[in-house]
Every structure is written in C-alpha cells, then in structure tokens.
Amino acid sequence: MSQGGTIPVVVRSATTVSRDVRQLQFSRRDGQRLPPFTPGAHIDLHLAPGLIRQYSLCGAVEDDALYTVAVKLEPQSRGGSRAVHERLKPGTELDISLPRNNFPIDLDASHSILIAGGIGITPLLCMARALVQKGGSFKLHYFSRSAEHAAFLDVLQGAGFAGQTEPHFEQNHEETAASLKQALDAPRPGAQLYLCGPRAFMDLVCNVASERGWPKASVHLEYFNAGQQAPATSESELRVTLARTGITVAVPPGATIVDVLRAAGVDVDTSCEQGVCGTCITRVLDGIPEHRDLFLTEDEKARGDCMALCVSRAVTPHLVLDL
Ligand code: FES
Helix, strand or coil, X not given: CCCCCEEEEEXXXXXXXXXXXXXXXXXXXXXXXXXXXXXXXXEEEEEECCEEEEEECCCXXXXXXXXXXXXXXXXXXXXXXXXHXXXXXXXXXXXXXXXXXXXXXXXCCCCEEEEEEHHHHHHHHXXXXXXXXXXXXXXXXXXXXXXXXXXXHHHHCCCCCHHHEEEEECCCHHHHHHHHHHHCCCCCCCCEEEEEECHHHHHHHHHHHHHCCCCHHHEEEEECCHHHCCCCCCCCCEEEEECCCCCEEEECCCCCHHHHHHHCCCCCCCCCCCCCCXXXXXXXXXXXXXXXXXXXXXXXXXXXXXXXXXXXXXXXXXXXXXX
16 A cells, blocks of 8 residues: 555456446556455546546455446546546556445345446446345346446346346436336335436436435435536635635636645645545635535535535635635
8 A cells, every 4th residue: 555545556457348438447566455345435546646536346345356447438528537548558557545435335225226327337236246146135227328328238137137137228308207216116114225327317316216205314326427516606706715824815717726725835635526525625614605515415515614625616705714
C-alpha cells in the first residue's frame, strides 16, 4: 500500500462487453493479494493528476487476485470514462483506492429485488453473484435500451442467474413503469430493494416502490452518474470566506468552490469531485448552502451546517467555511 492509501495496480485485461461498455481487470503490481471487498463496493481510479473517478466493483468478492470494473463511455464525459476507454490497456499502470462501500447489501434478507438501469448493473451484478453463491432468494430486473447495449447479458443468462434475471429492453416510459409496477407488486415481509441507474430512472423506481407500499427503509439506491444531479439553476458570483485564515475568494458562475480554493493555493481534500464520496464535506459557519451532492442525507442538507465543496454552491451570496 502506498502512503496515500492507494494500491499500485496494472491493467490485466480490457475488453468490450457491450456497445460503449469496457470491462477492465486490475491486479496488484507486486503480485500480492488485493484487499477484500463486499458487494456494492467501489474503487477510485486515479486516471491522471486531478482526474479520479469512482467505479463499482462487479467481479466476484472471493476473487482476491483481480478487481473488475465496467465503464460506459459517456458522450458528456468530463474526462473520466473517455480516459478509461482510450488510455487504459493491458499493461497500463495506475493507482486505485481501497474499496469503499456506501451501498451494502443484506445477504440474509428473506428476498432481494435488484433493479438496474443501464450501466447501473455493475454493483448489482456483484450483489447477484454473492446471492447466487449464498443461495439467497432474489430477482434481478435489468432495464436497458437494447440487448446490444446490455453489458454482462451472457453472465446473467448463464448458470445460477438464468431463472432469476428478467431483462426489459426497448421499453418506452409507460412500458418501463408498467414493468416496474409488476416487479414491485406486494413486497414480501423482510424483502429488500436495491437499485442503481440514471437519476430519472431511479426516481421512477422510487415512486413506483412507494406506490406499491415498499417501506423507505427497505429501499437502497446508488446513483452511477452524479453529473446528472446538478440542478440547472441560474448562478451568480458567490463569495466564500475561510474562517481559520480569513481568506475570501470569489467563485464565479460555472466554477466550483474547490476549483477556486485550489487556484488560491488552498489545499482541499477531494476524491470523486462529483458530490458522491463525501471527502470534501466541510462545516459551514455562516450562509446557506445550495446542496447539489448525493452524499448528505436530506436531514443533513436541511440542517445546512455542512456541504460538499466540489459541487454545491449557496443560496446566500456569502458563505463562511470552517477552513
Ligand atoms: S470530492 Fe467526493 S463529494 Fe466532493
């Protein structure tokens, strides 16, 4: 392990697993075993200086020789998925973080329903592998534009998964809603629901789950693309004062607080820079943040005493931070 808590790895394989999705496998450069992880975990890939992206691990948890991720090339890529697709080849060396899990699964639940939208399949595939291994009761619903776009279909149609996977391809909004109503009808006592996909899809699943009587505590979700969550509000310049040093900076529209603080020589710890991981959460001493992250809970956001500096801005024209 390096001093920064990263693991030096090498790309062992890079293969296309569906239209626009590339699967990568990494092993340690020193040939040692990789740290264990649990289903739903992700790792950071350090793709270039200042370019760190998070991807769910989708291989088997018992494989301590290889970590597997799958990355969709996003047309709106800010560098992450493009770098993965264009630069990572067998033999490429890079650093990754230790696995972290913000999306754990209860493998002992009476029944689990896994709902994937597109590349949101990756953490759910890992969960499904673990459930098959344990003999757990589950059903995986896989929504995708088409079979051609659906990564890992061959795995999901293979031994152990076949009777427990239901694909839903080429559906319009109404058809998707109807499929979800059927999938989420009459929740069994103790059943748990796990979902991952684009924000609009997840919103739809949550609405249907709520209509069908799923308790909130039984619904677990992870967004795969935080870039979709930033609201398109009009922005004006924001002043930010750092209480410990007295420095005040102006954050222009379109810039992030992190960008501006860095340019002013202030070191801010970050990882995802997409409002997902929580690394940059900072105490707010004055002013009201406008939260754009996916990390803080609704209660924490309502309290307004901390914020994610990598994506959030402010309702008030001035913020004072505990930095
Ligand atoms: S760096 Fe991950 S939430 Fe800000």
